[in-house]
Amino acid sequence: MISSVFRRAVHVSLLALTGTILFPACSSKNAPSETATHLPYYGDRAMQPEPISGPADTIFTVPSFTLTNQDRKTITNDTFKGKIYVTDFFFATCPSICPKMQSELLRVYEKFQGDPRVLFLSHTIDPAHDSIPVLRDYAERLGIKDASRWHFATAPHDTIFSLARAYMTGAMEDATVKGGFAHSGTFALVDPQRHIRGVYDGMEPSQVNKLMQDIPVLLKEIEAEKQTAAR
Amino acid sequence: MKLGPLQWVRAAAVLVAILLLAGCFTKRKDEGARLYAQRCASCHGEQGEGLRRLIPPLAGSDYLAQHRSSLPCQLRKGLAGEIVVNGVKYNQLMPGNESLTDSEITNLLNFVQTSWGNKGEVWTIREVADELQYCGGARGL
Numbered sequence: 001m002i003s004s005v006f007r008r009a010v011h012v013s014l015l016a017l018t019g020t021i022l023f024p025a026c027s028s029k030n031a032p033s034e035t036a037t038h039l040p041y042y043g044d045r046a047m048q049p050e051p052i053s054g055p056a057d058t059i060f061t062v063p064s065f066t067l068t069n070q071d072r073k074t075i076t077n078d079t080f081k082g083k084i085y086v087t088d089f090f091f092a093t094c095p096s097i098c099p100k101m102q103s104e105l106l107r108v109y110e111k112f113q114g115d116p117r118v119l120f121l122s123h124t125i126d127p128a129h130d131s132i133p134v135l136r137d138y139a140e141r142l143g144i145k146d147a148s149r150w151h152f153a154t155a156p157h158d159t160i161f162s163l164a165r166a167y168m169t170g171a172m173e174d175a176t177v178k179g180g181f182a183h184s185g186t187f188a189l190v191d192p193q194r195h196i197r198g199v200y201d202g203m204e205p206s207q208v209n210k211l212m213q214d215i216p217v218l219l220k221e222i223e224a225e226k227q228t229a230a231r
Numbered sequence: 232m233k234l235g236p237l238q239w240v241r242a243a244a245v246l247v248a249i250l251l252l253a254g255c256f257t258k259r260k261d262e263g264a265r266l267y268a269q270r271c272a273s274c275h276g277e278q279g280e281g282l283r284r285l286i287p288p289l290a291g292s293d294y295l296a297q298h299r300s301s302l303p304c305q306l307r308k309g310l311a312g313e314i315v316v317n318g319v320k321y322n323q324l325m326p327g328n329e330s331l332t333d334s335e336i337t338n339l340l341n342f343v344q345t346s347w348g349n350k351g352e353v354w355t356i357r358e359v360a361d362e363l364q365y366c367g368g369a370r371g372l
Contacts, residue, residue: 042260081327093323093324095274095325096273097273097325099273099282099285099286100272100273100274102282102285103276103282106283136287140284141283141284141285142284142285143283143284144280144282176328179326
């Protein structure tokens with residue numbers, strides 16, 4: 001009798017223990033981001049020599065760039081001054097992941113269409129084929145009429161490929177894959193200080209949803225910083 | 232002969248085993264849906280919705296009926312140049328699928344013809360093989 005009560009108690013407590021161990025494991029995965037007020041910083045940190053204060057821990061910064069968009073306008077880092085933006089890499093004739101990826105980015109674009117603080121930047125990794133008219137046609141077919149909100153940009157090959165590395169997107173020429181280029185469908189979220197604050201798999205709707213949650217968090221953070229600076 | 236309970240259990244077990252074994256040989260079940268997800272959905276969309284004016288839809292597409300006989304070869308060889316679907320002009324390169332067999336093309340076509348509200352005329356493998364004669368011929372089952 002006693003032993004059976006004891007056994008039962010052990011069973012129940014074991015069950016409860018397993019529950020407490022397993023339950024957070026299931027639910028904690030996305031929970032912090034929903035309540036987070038700050039997004040993490042991505043990229044390698046480097047110790048930079050500082051003449052006055054000594055070596056400083058520097059957050060990875062998107063390098064300077066000069067690109068041309070579908071309206072034949074030159075775009076640089078200054079184009080995104082005071083804004084946040086989302087980047088990806090594609091090419092117009094891409095038969096594999098691009099349409100899915102661009103339709104996911106379209107979802108983000110449509111959600112933040114009314115907010116001029118949020119911009120979009122798609123780079124072609126096939127500048128030889130994707131001329132300005134090709135990029136313009138592609139943008140128009142996607143329904144993007146305002147080039148200043150979503151830039152479809154081109155630049156010499158090396159520029160694009162080194163930018164892809166900066167934005168944490170794998171991109172390379174590969175004759176063995178359809179279309180001739182292998183690349184990942186990464187979206188990167190960049191803040192006004194040119195720091196990468198989010199990296200997402202553009203082929204995964206759940207990760208794209210996360211991006212749509214992170215954008216307001218980053219906007220709020222920027223507004224808070226502006227107010228502190230103004231004080 | 233009257234079956235005792237043990238025999239019944241045995242008979243049931245044999246029946247289950249046969250059914251399970253048969254399951255091993257019906258890998259081709261839903262082959263069309265599987266091929267669509269692997270090879271088509273990324274561009275044409277999981278629901279055949281297409282992508283704006285970039286990629287034509289397959290759901291509710293008038294093109295499927297109007298160009299029925301050229302569909303098998305388009306799947307195998309791909310498609311380039313301007314086409315009109317439901318009154319909208321599209322001009323995007325579609326890659327071919329040279330590795331698909333005749334029966335895979337048939338299953339894929341029939342999946343598209345009968346999904347998302349489509350009620351197109353289904354294909355027989357014979358019909359598909361006949362059309363494929365125009366682009367390199369049959370490639371077995």
